[in-house]
Structure formats: C-alpha cells, structure tokens
Amino acid sequence: MKSILLASSGFISALSFASGDIPPVVKQFGEQQNITIVKEIDAPGGVKSWLGQYQDMGVTLFLTPDGKHVISGYLYDEKGKNISEEYFQKELYIPLGRKMWETLNNAHPLKEGAETAKRKVFVFADPFCPYCKAFWAKAQPWVEGGNVQLNTLLVAYLNPKSGRNATAILNAADPVAAWKAYELSNGKTLPKFEGTTSRETFDLLQHHQKLMDELGANATPAIYYMNDRNELQQVVGMPDEKQLLDMFGPKPE
Structure with a gap:
C-alpha cells in the first residue's frame, strides 16, 4: 500500500502559489521544466526553497543567495535523511489525497x-x-x-x-x-x-x-x-x- 500523489493539475492548482509570490528565476525555471510550483517551504539553513511537482513526483527548488540561480533536487540532513520527502508527504501527497477522498465521497x-x-x-x-x-x-x-x-x-x-x-x-x-x-x-x-x-x-x-x-x-x-x-x-x-x-x-x- 502507499500514500497517494495525484497527477491531476486540477488538484495541484488548488494549492499553488500566485505567480507574483515566486521569484522570476524560480518561476521561469518551473515553466521551462514543466514544474508546478506548489508553495514556498521553510527549509533549514535559511535557504529560500520551494516545493513543486513534476509529472507524478515532488521536487524541491533552492534559490542561490544572489537570487539568480536555481538548484533542483533533494535536501538531506547530516545523517543522510531525505528531508525533501517529508515536505512531499506533508505539503503535497497528504493534502492532495484528502482532496481526492472528498471527490470519491461525492x-x-x-x-x-x-x-x-x-x-x-x-x-x-x-x-x-x-x-x-x-x-x-x-x-x-x-x-x-x-x-x-x-x-x-x-x-x-x-x-x-x-x-x-x-x-x-x-x-x-x-x-x-x-x-x-x-x-x-x-x-x-x-x-x-x-x-x-x-x-x-x-x-x-x-x-x-x-x-x-x-x-x-x-x-x-x-x-x-x-x-x-x-x-x-x-x-x-x-x-x-x-x-x-x-x-x-x-x-x-
């Protein structure tokens, strides 16, 4: 069994940021890579970070201090734990699953x-x-x-x-x-x-x-x-x- 990530753009849009809240370089990268920006996340270390979705997968985006570059990938702690996966579950998979549950009940x-x-x-x-x-x-x-x-x-x-x-x-x-x-x-x-x-x-x-x-x-x-x-x-x-x-x-x- 597994928790669900929904691929439907209709469910993603309900959680997405307004485009004006996203730095231009992050917004442009998301559009070029077909990544839907879901929300900004409070990542450790003070790095500006965003949660996104590419096809049926979660993705984390990180803005460099100069505000001109974007890093896409996973965030790990000092013990090698994938912190990005926790964001995917909490902020993306679980809320979207609950929305789909409402749809099933209707x-x-x-x-x-x-x-x-x-x-x-x-x-x-x-x-x-x-x-x-x-x-x-x-x-x-x-x-x-x-x-x-x-x-x-x-x-x-x-x-x-x-x-x-x-x-x-x-x-x-x-x-x-x-x-x-x-x-x-x-x-x-x-x-x-x-x-x-x-x-x-x-x-x-x-x-x-x-x-x-x-x-x-x-x-x-x-x-x-x-x-x-x-x-x-x-x-x-x-x-x-x-x-x-x-x-x-x-x-x-």
Missing part, C-alpha cells in the same frame, strides 16, 4: 454496507476482473458485520463486453443487488440489457475511469481508503491478509 458508487460503518473503502472494478470478484468476496464479512461500507466504482476496459455488462448492472432497478448477484454467480447472472448505452451511464463510466487515472492506477481492483492518520492509501491488485486488516480493521468473529 461520487455515485455501488454502496454496500451501512452509512454508519466506521470505515469506508472505495474500489474501482471491472466486471471481468477475477481479482475484483475475489476482493469483493473477501470484503463481505466486514460489510455484513456493519464495520465497513464498500463502495464500488465500475470501469470498463478489460474485455470488449465490460462496458455492456457494467451498463446492465448500473441500469438495473437495483444496481447494488444486481452487482451482488453478478459477483455471487461468478458473472453468470446479469440483468437483461437491450438497446444502447444511455449517455448518462456512458458519462458515469467515463468519469470513473478519469478518477482512476487521476489516482495513478492502471489495473483493477484499485482500492482506496484512509488510514488512522487520515492519509489516503492505495492498493492495486488483490490485497494480502495484512493489507485487508489494514483497510478493514479486525476481522469479525
């Missing part, structure tokens, strides 16, 4: 479990993903025990029929019940679907795929939850037993 997933459950878990799943089915089955004791709310965001890219099956489930009279029946039957029970995919359902599937891309996942199941420190965590693929306990808590007796 989505329209297939919800299983009580709204009052202590833990929420979001999973991007393809109807033809065998590991998604395995994860769903593993999660059921916690869901049925009232400890976890499982939120499934269907995506469609593993199989030419993924979109059709996802659409049939989403368009069912009770999509949650349809998804449960589909999983319990190992994909054999599917609501009858006739006609073409509605624009609303197509847009929903596209939105789910966009969210998954922004979170940096390229496989299913892609699972997200908040740990005890309120940090967004990601597990891609079938979790092992330790990861299941980390995301769900103690197994119900």
Whole structure:
C-alpha cells in the first residue's frame, strides 16, 4: 500500500502559489521544466526553497543567495535523511489525497454496507476482473458485520463486453443487488440489457475511469481508503491478509 500523489493539475492548482509570490528565476525555471510550483517551504539553513511537482513526483527548488540561480533536487540532513520527502508527504501527497477522498465521497458508487460503518473503502472494478470478484468476496464479512461500507466504482476496459455488462448492472432497478448477484454467480447472472448505452451511464463510466487515472492506477481492483492518520492509501491488485486488516480493521468473529 502507499500514500497517494495525484497527477491531476486540477488538484495541484488548488494549492499553488500566485505567480507574483515566486521569484522570476524560480518561476521561469518551473515553466521551462514543466514544474508546478506548489508553495514556498521553510527549509533549514535559511535557504529560500520551494516545493513543486513534476509529472507524478515532488521536487524541491533552492534559490542561490544572489537570487539568480536555481538548484533542483533533494535536501538531506547530516545523517543522510531525505528531508525533501517529508515536505512531499506533508505539503503535497497528504493534502492532495484528502482532496481526492472528498471527490470519491461525492461520487455515485455501488454502496454496500451501512452509512454508519466506521470505515469506508472505495474500489474501482471491472466486471471481468477475477481479482475484483475475489476482493469483493473477501470484503463481505466486514460489510455484513456493519464495520465497513464498500463502495464500488465500475470501469470498463478489460474485455470488449465490460462496458455492456457494467451498463446492465448500473441500469438495473437495483444496481447494488444486481452487482451482488453478478459477483455471487461468478458473472453468470446479469440483468437483461437491450438497446444502447444511455449517455448518462456512458458519462458515469467515463468519469470513473478519469478518477482512476487521476489516482495513478492502471489495473483493477484499485482500492482506496484512509488510514488512522487520515492519509489516503492505495492498493492495486488483490490485497494480502495484512493489507485487508489494514483497510478493514479486525476481522469479525
């Protein structure tokens, strides 16, 4: 599992400095290197420093005393500890993860479990993903025990029929019940679907795929939850037993 760095420029802009607060040489360097300047940081030693993002990575920029040169790289202390990584986590990864968590909570997933459950878990799943089915089955004791709310965001890219099956489930009279029946039957029970995919359902599937891309996942199941420190965590693929306990808590007796 890992804490999340979001690649979406939409989330970065919410934390970015106004351009007037950045020295011209730093601003110019950032533009030339496609680095988004996020904020000035209080680095040790009195050196003027800025936190930025290049693609899906954090970067620290340091201004020389003459104000005419920029150094890009990592900052280490006398023991060899990477101080820059602490800035990335505190100022970039964690805040952006919390913003994405808000976005996930504003989505329209297939919800299983009580709204009052202590833990929420979001999973991007393809109807033809065998590991998604395995994860769903593993999660059921916690869901049925009232400890976890499982939120499934269907995506469609593993199989030419993924979109059709996802659409049939989403368009069912009770999509949650349809998804449960589909999983319990190992994909054999599917609501009858006739006609073409509605624009609303197509847009929903596209939105789910966009969210998954922004979170940096390229496989299913892609699972997200908040740990005890309120940090967004990601597990891609079938979790092992330790990861299941980390995301769900103690197994119900």
